[in-house]
Amino acid sequence: MAGSTxxxxxxxxxxxxxxxxxxxxxxxxxxATVSAALLLVLIVAVVIGPFxxxxxxxxxxxxxxxQGPSLAHPFGTDDLxxxxxxxxxxxxxxxxxxxxxxxxxxxxxxxxxxxxxGMSRGWLGYGLMWLxxxxxxxxxxxxxxxxxxxxRDGLKAAFGPEGGIFILIVLVIGGLRWMPVARLVRAQxxxxxxxxxxxxxxxxxxSPLRQVVRHILPNAVGPVIIAGTIDVAAAIIAESTxxxxxxxxxxxxxxxxxxxxxxxxxxxxxxxxxxxPGGAIFIAVVSINFIGDGLRDALxxxxxx
Amino acid sequence: xxxxxxxxxxxxVPSLLGISLILFIVxxxxxxxxxxxxxxxxxxxxxxxxxxxxxxxxxxPIYIRxxxxxxAMAQGDWxxxxxxxxxxxxxxxxRLPATLYVIGSSQILALLIAIPVGVYAATRPYSxxxxxxxxxxxxxxxxxxxxxxxxxxxxxxVTLDWLPFVYSGxxxxxxxxxVIEQIRQAIMxxxxxxxxxxxxxxxxVRSAMLDVIRLDYVTTARAKGLGQTKVIVKHAMRNAMxxxxxxxxxxxxxxxxxxxxxEQIFRIPGIGSLLISSILSNDTPVVMAVAFVFACxxxxxxxxxxxxxxxxxxxxxxx
Numbered sequence: 001m002a003g004s005t006x007x008x009x010x011x012x013x014x015x016x017x018x019x020x021x022x023x024x025x026x027x028x029x030x031x032a033t034v035s036a037a038l039l040l041v042l043i044v045a046v047v048i049g050p051f052x053x054x055x056x057x058x059x060x061x062x063x064x065x066x067q068g069p070s071l072a073h074p075f076g077t078d079d080l081x082x083x084x085x086x087x088x089x090x091x092x093x094x095x096x097x098x099x100x101x102x103x104x105x106x107x108x109x110x111x112x113x114x115x116x117x118g119m120s121r122g123w124l125g126y127g128l129m130w131l132x133x134x135x136x137x138x139x140x141x142x143x144x145x146x147x148x149x150x151x152r153d154g155l156k157a158a159f160g161p162e163g164g165i166f167i168l169i170v171l172v173i174g175g176l177r178w179m180p181v182a183r184l185v186r187a188q189x190x191x192x193x194x195x196x197x198x199x200x201x202x203x204x205x206x207s208p209l210r211q212v213v214r215h216i217l218p219n220a221v222g223p224v225i226i227a228g229t230i231d232v233a234a235a236i237i238a239e240s241t242x243x244x245x246x247x248x249x250x251x252x253x254x255x256x257x258x259x260x261x262x263x264x265x266x267x268x269x270x271x272x273x274x275x276x277p278g279g280a281i282f283i284a285v286v287s288i289n290f291i292g293d294g295l296r297d298a299l300x301x302x303x304x305x
Numbered sequence: 306x307x308x309x310x311x312x313x314x315x316x317x318v319p320s321l322l323g324i325s326l327i328l329f330i331v332x333x334x335x336x337x338x339x340x341x342x343x344x345x346x347x348x349x350x351x352x353x354x355x356x357x358x359x360x361x362x363x364x365x366p367i368y369i370r371x372x373x374x375x376x377a378m379a380q381g382d383w384x385x386x387x388x389x390x391x392x393x394x395x396x397x398x399x400r401l402p403a404t405l406y407v408i409g410s411s412q413i414l415a416l417l418i419a420i421p422v423g424v425y426a427a428t429r430p431y432s433x434x435x436x437x438x439x440x441x442x443x444x445x446x447x448x449x450x451x452x453x454x455x456x457x458x459x460x461x462x463v464t465l466d467w468l469p470f471v472y473s474g475x476x477x478x479x480x481x482x483x484v485i486e487q488i489r490q491a492i493m494x495x496x497x498x499x500x501x502x503x504x505x506x507x508x509x510v511r512s513a514m515l516d517v518i519r520l521d522y523v524t525t526a527r528a529k530g531l532g533q534t535k536v537i538v539k540h541a542m543r544n545a546m547x548x549x550x551x552x553x554x555x556x557x558x559x560x561x562x563x564x565x566x567x568e569q570i571f572r573i574p575g576i577g578s579l580l581i582s583s584i585l586s587n588d589t590p591v592v593m594a595v596a597f598v599f600a601c602x603x604x605x606x607x608x609x610x611x612x613x614x615x616x617x618x619x620x621x622x623x624x
Contacts, residue, residue, distance in 0.1 A: 134323045136555060137607055139599035141562030142580060146596050147331060149584045237449045241562070244451045245569055245581055257451070264455055264570070268463045275459075278452040286447035293443075 022298040032294020035287035042284060046096060049089035057087045057254060069272055076272040078262065087254035088277055094255045095236055096284065098169055102235035105174025107228045110181025115212055117182065118189020129186070136179045144238065147172045148247055161250045169248065173238045181227045188220035222299035229292035233285045240281050256281050309621075313611045317604050324600040325378070329371050332593060378597065384590035388583065393594045397576055401598070403472075404575030407494050408564050414499030415506050422503075423510025424545075427518060428537060438507060445504025450563045454497045454570035461493060468493055472573040494567045501563055502556070509552045513545040547617050554610030557603050 027033055055073075060080045069076045075084040117128040148168060155164035192198060193216060201215050242248035243257030244264075251258070256277040263273035365373075377383070383393040426435040462470035472490050517523065518541050526540045565577035572578065576595050583591035615621050 134320055134327075137320060137558065137600075137603050138324060138327065139558045139561050139596065139603050141558075141565050142596040142599045143328075143331075145565075145580060145584055146328070146592060149592060150331060150334075233447070240449060241451060241566060245566070247581075247584065260451065260455065267455060267459050271459050271463070274455050278455060282448055282452060285449070286444060289443060289447050 026294045026298035029290075029294035029297050031290045032297070035290035035294070038283060039287040039291065042092070042280075042287070043096065046089050046092035049092075050086075053086055053089060055083040055086045057090045058082060058252065075276045076270070078259075078270070078273050084259070084273060084276055087259060088256065088280060091253070091255040091259060091277070092280060092284075094166070094249065094253065095239060095257070095281070098166065098173070098239040098255075099232040099236040099284075099288075101166075101170040102173040102177070102238075103228050103231040105170060106177040106231050106235075107181055107224060108178075109175065110178035110227075111185050111217075111224060113178065114182035114185025115189060115217070118186040119193065119208060119212060125186075128182075132179045132182050135176070138176070140176050141238075141241065144172055144176060144242065145245070145247055148242065162253055165249050165253075169239055169242065173235045177231055177234060177238075181224060181231070184223045184227055185220055188223060189216055192216045192219055225299060226292055226295050229288060229295055233288040233292070236281065236284055236288070309615045310612055313608055313615075317608050320607075321601065321604050322375075324604070325375055325597060326371065328593065328596055328600065329374060332589075333367050333370070383594045386583070386588055386591045388586045388588040388591070393590050396579070396591065397594060397598060400574055400576045400579050403573050404564060404568065404577060407491060407498065407567065407573060407575065408560060410491065410495045411498035411502060412560070414495055415502035418499070418503035419506035419510050420542075423507045424514050424537060424542060426507070427511045427514030427545075428533075430515060435511075438511075442504045442507045445500055446508075448501070450497055450501050450566045451570060453501065454493070454567055457493045457497060458570070470571060472571045490571075494571045494573060497567050497570075498560070498563050502560060505556060506549070506553060509549050510545070513548045514541060516548075517541045517545040543617060547614065550610050550613050550617065554607050557606040561599050561602065 060082060073083050073085065075088065078084060078087075113128050113132065117125045117132075120128075151168055152165065155168045158164060159167055189212075193211075198211055198215050201211050206214070239248060239255065240257030240260070243255045244261045246261055249255050249258055251262075259277040260274055260281075263270065263277070266273060381394055383397070385391075386393050386396055389396055422438050426432075426438045429435055458470045461468045469490050470493065472494065518537075523536060523541050526536045531540075561577075564575070565580060567573065568575045568577035569581055576598060580592065580595040580599075582588075583595070
């Protein structure tokens, strides 16, 4: 495995900083590079889109309903004549924001639990790992639906219809997806905490907190970044699934999944209505997954061939 | 081996209890209870509502309510669905076969695709076949099931008109035609779920095979003069399947999630669509019971995976 590729260039290559080196390896992954560009385009489109494409998302024009793509409406219109492009730009902001926010929740919880389990040498570690395994065997979508069903009204009353659902969905998706991160972090911690440099820090009198924050965590960050990237994609899928089942954001908030939900009964007369948001979800998810794959090549030195 | 199975069974019990506890805490923490509608209903006098609350013990401390709930669940008393006007357990038993039929067939389809493709790709890493298989696998698990479902309906029902897009619980046909119709209507849901599963499984199988195929004992088997097929199937595959079984078991919750979506798209009368419809109609006993059944199914499949694990790798059952 090691022989052929390592042989010639490394010997005379200039020394790079670790991040530069990672970037060099990332760029070698062609699909990942293309995906990063694609995702950037998507993000720029949803961020500055509303300033360029000024058709309001709820402008109803029944006469112009169910039209296919045209110059006036590049992605066509829905049954009420609302412009699908404008709705997708608006929904894309929410879908991507949910993905990012849920990833942050899951990475935070996962890192915390994984770090605690990895540092403790007693029952705490076993208990936390049992909890992780228990969460892994929870049926996620049913539980997600159950939680949304039970807490929707309360949060809606507290934070308004959109904000309440946003907080709920982010917390619930993030709270049900931290387990892979926790396992990764624990595995990293178990091997890192026995390494000489950590032992040296301990010998110099570094407190456990300092050992973790200054010495162990920076070395465990690669796999966490990779898992976090993939979590973004999973969270986008989860949010779209909820909206698609009619249980996500309220009907007047056109997330991509919600547009698909509205479109699914009109497949015979207006396939464009379903194809554009579905395509957007697919492009977002596939490019994030490819980026994760590229990051794995870039950051996880063991996997590089 | 039987001791190992018994030990695994005993480990499954606390995780079932843990899951039931989580479900119950979620329900107890949630604002509102099944009788909150009675309280606002002007036709029900407050003392009747209070008597009902007392009868069902809603004002008791939470651990007593949990114990009572778990005892009732264990005795098969799963409550009454106010919407369907029948016992929850009969309702679920009616709906369960359709779900198991679709999930089971799709898992078989996924294995039939993933094992040959993954093994073949691993024997020729970075060949054209491997790269194509990899790309398809990547696209496959990035396509959410609800979108593939809609695409399939668009292609095979709307455009080509080959397959029905609504699954019907009772087909008006007998004998051979019934079988044909039963298969025809299941093709799309099974394909949607199966291809989604096959995509991630192919990657598992490929990487597991790649790990094993480089080991010395495989080289030894080749050096003895065994044919390629025999080396791969008899020597490498059996060991490569060990991690794959675990990964498949870890995927089970995602499979059930996918099943809920597919049942909703194709209107399959299974427990997934039952869950959605009872959530939409606020039928709490059914929601709780279906969530619990899904949890039981996940634990059951993990148990099966553990037992398979012991069979594939006898060392494990002695530990």
